[in-house]
Amino acid sequence: MVSGKENNQNFDPIILSARERFKIDYLFPYQRLVISNILEAAAATGNPEQGERRDANPHQIVILPTGAGKSLCFMLPALLLPGATLVVFPLLSLIADQARRLLEEGIEAGILRGGQDKAERDYVFDGVKSGRIKVLLSNPETVLTRDIIEKIKQLDITHLVIDETHTVSEWGESFRPSYLEIGRVAKEGEVPVVTAFTATASPYILERVKEILFPDTSPNVVIANPDRPNISYRVEPCLSKNHQLIMLLGKSTRNRVKRPAIVFCRSRTGAELTAQMLRSRLNEKEIYFYHAGLTREEKGKIEKWFFNSPDGVLCATCAYGMGVDKRNVRTVIHRDFPPSVESYLQESGRGGRDREPSEAILLFSNEDREY
Template sequence: MEDLLGIETLPDPLLDAGEQFFGIRYLFPYQRLAIHNILDSCGYFQEESDAFGDQIILLPTGAGKSLCFQLPALLLPGLTLVVYPLLSLMADQYRRLREAKVPVGILKGGQSEEERASLFRSLKNGEIKILLSNPESLSNPRTLEALVPLSITHFVVDEAHCIAQWGETFRPAYLNLGYIRAALKPKVTTAFTATASPFVLEKIREHLFKGFYPHEVSANPDRPNIQYSVIETLSKKRTLRTLFSSTSESEKEGTQRPALVFCRSRKRTEQLALTLRHSLQEKEIFFYHAGLSPEEKKKIEQWFFRSSTGILAATTAYGMGVDKPNIRSVIHDEAPATVEAYLQESGRGGRDTQPCQAILLVSEEDRCKVSPFFRGYVATQGCRRLFLYRGLGMELDGCSGCDRCNHEKREGIEGYESFLAFLRKNSRRYTEEEAIHLLRGRPSLLTVSQALYRSRWYGTLQWWETEELKEALDNLFRQGRIRKGTFLWKNRLYLAMK
């Protein structure tokens, strides 16, 4: 092989395989380091090995971690077994590997006896290089017994943070991975994740490596193109509508869209999608959650992948393994349980290295539900990026963008002072329904019958929707700023004493 200057260069089997199967022309240094260790541990270089053996690899979302086990699988004899957390991830990787002409099989629940028999014949005959599965399928005694005689070279656990986050709650099969690994006796085991705190790393060592300390390969997980910010709000629906409102298609394709809005429940995704469709008068807004049929999921995934202006309200069912490169906004309707989850989910944006905003919405309702970490994240007057990564036990040299370091000034919580000023002047005068009609300033039977249109406060918040005003008042009630009167002033609103 010669380079452009006519100088002979050494052959590079990694790049040769990468270009042949995946069309890549280069590898990042941390990818080479991880791959070299896997190959060296399996005796690929046929020389005395100084390899580290088992390893935990931390690579940021979109950094190409799949290549770190796919390329060795093509170069090594035997089978590479990859454990995924979600069926959708398995199906996506299966499709991609098939398209790349890589011999791949899939082992999952719900397969017929004929499908299983055909799969294991192919495995015994060495016709499959990569087998995709999940913890539940591998925990089946019959399945494990059938896998033990096979020559498994490399045991891979992708999204390994799930061991800590799910294993001790609703996915106990994750805690079996250490026993499964011991039964299969692979030459090398590798755990991959994008973000992991010391606590999560310790859980991975405890349950997968049974207390052994494997080598760690870690690229800087910071994504400098992601701008972190927090918006405190009385109405999340109002805030989302404001963020996504625009007057032209070119503005939609600016810093806001395509956008992914993470919600904690299926019902919330449906509510938000419907509300935004109505308020923005747009059709390119959908929801996505685990309750959809496979056909519905695929249809929405394909639509969002192609869309340049779409908005998708989704649970974390859409999260892991998503490869849409040009998501411009990732908005959290509510803080996740852990900093790892937040960085994983916000990392779905900006995978094309272009600017992306990661916004956390916070209302009074959230304050009693979020973890102490996220209460600190919201309240901090310092750098939000540094605060997040300190939650992983890391220190960064500086910040490439957050609302604090950018000195972004928001003039308080939208609508907050207007509500308080209104109630100072109209204490115990209006019910909640009357206040909403008055502040919105829309002609109705109530505004006419009560002569509300004569008030100087009529239409003060005319750009707010009725649902948004109701949500704002609910948050002021939770905050203890307003109350409802009794007796002669029954249900009349007034400001609470501080």
């Protein structure tokens, strides 16, 4: 006998589309809600009479925990909506990872980034015009250039997605001021529907995002339960953090943790020194560091290695806190205290994205008492 819930899923057009395009048989209620909001908003803005009757705001801020299927919330609508969807990421590594995942599904994504020549840009724009390209991926600095905004205005861009939206406030007010202007893309590019996604947002960050992205309107806010029951959290007091890392990550030690593992460090130098120490003390060659100071080629090589590694250890700064979607990370260790609770949730959420058990360990010693 088929339950009512299963029967509804079988006849739900959104579920049927997810099954056909992504081989997904079930959507969480919050995924279904977000996708429905996007499709209804786009339909209303394309139909003035429906738009007058529709009471909901076309824009929304969506707060989903890491590993909760956020990408599907904007990738499925991208294939169902008329026109194209523009997705703005804060990091080139996220753009490359999303393009890879789409290609695995047989979907070509157009990438807009700095350093491209006219031929590369024209190929992307022609693809959007012809309907060959339904998804555009870019970063804030690129989409805010005058020529790109003019192109967006000329193209049929139905939906603007801003991913990792907490960085709009956190980074925009420090080292990436272009983020504070990101709202111009929708306004000047005449994009009718805007959705902002993040895994973590304090009340202050949420209000700042509203002010920056939606100054003239009140967007809907969708907040899913942030609990990740498959992640166990613990604080590990220690006298020496290096010694504790050796005990935790050594393959022959009694208290070793499961791998692959990420060790988050506060600074670039810290990530490099920690990787070098572990490589030497554990007598393992394949322990690498990752930070924003690496070249694009170096980052790509390390991302590919870690993605395919069954038991690798990556020592990283916050530059990997929104890294590629490696689903089987079993342990996330913070050698140093992160700058905020939001950062900690974002970084520890790198673990257990396959919904299997994972550990998040925060090392604590006397040097941390000032925090």
